Amino acid sequence: MSAYWLAQGIxxxxxxxxxxTFLNRDERRFKIQLSIYSAVIGIHFFLMGAFPAGASAELNAIRTLITLRTRSLWVMGxxxxxxxxxxxxxVEYWFxxxxxxxxxxxxxxxxxxxxLTTRCVMWCSTACWVTHNALLGSIGGTLIEGSFLIVNGVTIIRFWKMQKRGIDPFLVEKTH
Known part of the structure; x- marks a missing residue:
């Protein structure tokens, strides 16, 4: 198997x-799953030779886990x-x-x-990534981010409609 196909497989x-990932209503599960995804897609980008994307994805994985513990402006900075x-x-190409x-x-x-605000900003972030992935030629990355655009977009609309009806879509009942 060539390195190209290994990268595509990952x-x-x-x-x-x-x-x-974006179907999760529980913020903790959402962030953990997003972190795992970011770590794996980062490996994909490094294998594709896309260092800026790989570095960004790996930072995303670490950052997302850290947001489970703190929302500090210093840490964000x-x-x-x-x-x-x-x-x-x-960086070699504009994209x-x-x-x-x-x-x-x-x-x-x-x-x-x-x-919902988190999901909306993440949707805009996803638009950046899907454009990059398509221009890079990343099959898996384009499928993933394209799917995220759709799934997160539909989820945003669904959650927004729930809020309009007075339902908090992020209120997760704890069963203990």
Whole structure:
């Protein structure tokens, strides 16, 4: 198996992990699943030779787990700085800045937003990533992010309609 197909295979595995991420109403499960997805897709991008995207994805994985513990502005600033620094290394094509922009946006969303606002900013971040992935030629990455655009978009509309009816879609009942 060539390195190209290994990279594509890992991208498909990431797709399988990530496809249900945005359906989670529980913020903790949402963030854990998003972190696992980010780690796997980061490996895919490194194998594809897309260093800025790989670095951004791996930072996403770490950052997302850290947001389970803190929403500190200082920590957010550190992750934004790391994203800008690591994402600017080895940029050869204009579209390689898109994952960096998307990662900065999602970092802000995960540290400063909640509920539907988080999902909306993440949708914009996803638009950056899907454009990058399509231009890179990443089959798995384009499938994943394209699916995220659709699934998250439909979920945003569904949650928004629930809120209009007075239902809090993010109120998760604890069964203990």
């Amino acid at each position: 991208g498909v595995i990431a797709f399988l992990i990530g496809i249900t 550190i992750f934004i700085a790391l994203t800008l620094l690591s994402g600017s290394i080895h 390689e800045v898109l994952p960096v922009i998307g990662t900065v946006a999602s970092t802000w969303a995960l540290f400063r937003c909640k509920g």
